[in-house]
Amino acid sequence: QSQLPEGAKPLTFILYADKTKLSNAGTVKAYPIIAQLVNLPTDIWNGEGISGGYIVGWLPVVKEDKEFAKKPGWVNFKNTVWHKAFSRILSSLSSKSKMGQWFKCLDQLLHWFFLSILILSADYEEQCVMSLVQGVWSLWPCHIFxxxxxxxxxxxxxxxxxxxxxxxxxxxxxxxxxxxEEKEKTLKEYEFCGVDLSVS
Known part of the structure; x- marks a missing residue:
């Protein structure tokens, strides 16, 4: 907050990737990304309805193909789909996090907000996709350190x-x-998936 321009305020969100709410639309499966506004008082933030969270996007579930399952190229493909989809969700926030946005609040005054993501919450499997580590049995299983x-x-x-x-x-x-072969060897040292993180 100290790095923001004078008069500006942070507008901070927590994003939840919730696979428990998997949804079907024909042959397509997806699960929601839910945003919660951290700036709200706790009693409102933990309430139900709009204050309790808002769906801001959907992440697709790539259907498994037995022919390619568990092969590095297939794993990289699934991770790329996730990162590109998530990048699409965040694309509308990019400029607002850098330049901010003026917004009239309930006090009828204009406030200058800078958007930021405080926490991206998900289960371990999802966090492995986010950080491109290869899971609990890999040589480098931690997605934090x-x-x-x-x-x-x-x-x-x-x-x-x-x-x-x-x-x-x-x-x-x-x-x-x-x-x-050299590329795979380098990635193997850290058990990384070969996905360009610049898409996210």
Whole structure:
């Protein structure tokens, strides 16, 4: 908030990816992204109706294909679909997070808001897709820190955060390799999926 222009206010959201509300539309399956406004008082925020959350988009569920299931290319494809769909949902917020937006509130005054996502809440499987790690059995299963699996219980060490910048750097390093084998080897070191995070 201290980095915002004078007179500006943060308008902060929590986004929930809720697979428990899977919906069918013909042959297409999808689940909602629900937004909650953090600025509201707790008694309103935890209430029902509009104040309790609002669906801002839907994420598609890619139908499994037995022929390609569990192959790296198929996993990358599913992750790419997720990131592109989520990027589409966030695209309308991009300019408002950088330039802000004036909005007349119930006090009939204009306020200058800058939108931000405070928390992106989802289950572990979904968080693996978000951060492109390959799950609980991988060599680097944590989506918060770059911690090797055999050191997960070692609290005596400090590890780097699993940030989008760090992830993008690893993926770009892999993309610079001359052969597919070298690329896969680089990604394998961190058990990463080969998806360009710039789409999200």
């Amino acid at each position: 770059l911690v090797p699996q055999d050191s997960l219980l070692d609290a005596s060490k400090r590890y780097s955060l699993q940030t989008s910048n760090n992830s993008q750097a690893i993926i770009k390093l892999a993309q610079m390799k001359c052969t597919l």
